Amino acid sequence: MxxxxxxxxxxxxxxxxxxxxxxxxxxxxxxxxxxxxxxxxxxxxxxxxxxxxxxxxxxxxxxxxxxxxxxxxxxxxxxxxxxxxxxxxxxxxxxxxxxxxxxxxxxxxxxxxxxxxxxxxxxxxxxxxxxxxxxxxxxxxPRPVVLVSVDAPGRQNIFPMDLIGPLERSGFFSLALRSTNVSVPTMLEQRKVVLSSMPAATKAVVYKLGAHHKEPLTNWDALPFAVRPSRAFGIPAVAAALRVRELAIVHSQEIGLHRFFLCRVVSDEALVEGAQLHHTGGFHQAYRLRQGMPLTEI
Ligand SMILES: Cc1cc2nc3c(=O)[nH]c(=O)nc-3n(C[C@H](O)[C@H](O)[C@H](O)COP(=O)(O)O)c2cc1C
CATH class of the missing domain: 2.30.110 (Pnp Oxidase; Chain A)
Known part of the structure; x- marks a missing residue:
């Protein structure tokens, strides 16, 4: 079994x-x-x-x-x-x-x-x-998957995250990132990130970018998709994203093995409607299958 x-x-x-x-x-x-x-x-x-x-x-x-x-x-x-x-x-x-x-x-x-x-x-x-x-x-x-872009001279990066989300009543948006992630120092210094909401069909490319949790990106041109500057920060965002949000980091602290970032949304562009890549538990999908209403698996 x-x-x-x-x-x-x-x-x-x-x-x-x-x-x-x-x-x-x-x-x-x-x-x-x-x-x-x-x-x-x-x-x-x-x-x-x-x-x-x-x-x-x-x-x-x-x-x-x-x-x-x-x-x-x-x-x-x-x-x-x-x-x-x-x-x-x-x-x-x-x-x-x-x-x-x-x-x-x-x-x-x-x-x-x-x-x-x-x-x-x-x-x-x-x-x-x-x-x-x-x-x-x-x-x-189900937790939505985004690509997070960070940019500083010579230290650009883009990597997937799903431990993210709004904290509606406070107006904050939070990110939980392993403290060992190569971009943590850049995020602490620059205090800016850009989130690109990824269409469901981009699963393969998103997972490949998981490698950038450990290694920074050498060059924006090395990416397998087009990017364009975000509205206020000018940080490259995914051109085909469903939605692009610019976040200003206002607080961060270590909790266990993670760094917990609290951010304010500086800009929010809803670009295209469509299904976004999400993660859920395998037993949740098994339940939905049994009920005859599975979520579309990618
Ligand atoms: C789709 C996707 C979403 C991820 N989301 C997060 C996240 O929100 N926070 C985080 O710290 N790591 C996230 N990761 C990274 C992995 O959990 C892991 O940290 C990375 O692969 C490096 O693992 P290691 O440092 O334990 O070897 C994500 C990876 C993928 C592929």
Missing amino acids: RPLPQWSTVAVDPPQQVVTATLRWGGNSADVTADHTVASLNPLVIATSIDAGQRAVLEYHDRASGRLLGVLRLVQMAAISAENTSLTLYHVAAGGHRCLVWPRRSWNAWLQNRLMLKNLATNHLNTDPAAVQKLMIAYLC
């Missing part, structure tokens, strides 16, 4: 509407579909604009049926303040999902964990199987 794939690459019209996220605490609740992001993978930390107290629960529901798909149990870690606005960081203490029926749920997790432990040396996530299981629940809301 083989486990389900951990991740599924899918085409979704942005912003994704298939799954909603609800934060619940002490008799209160709030829709955080566009107000929670991953701040760090190890430990697994979620950021939100809402202060939901010491303990809260994050629920993911299928929007069409209202069915509960998964739950993360959160414990408050710290608050972050930037530009007179505060955010809350929550450690993910526990989690569970209902995408597979018992006993397949436990059996699949056991098979996935066994494979992860076997591949530990090449496991790019650098985190333990229990944290990856919880991360797959956080990916029940």
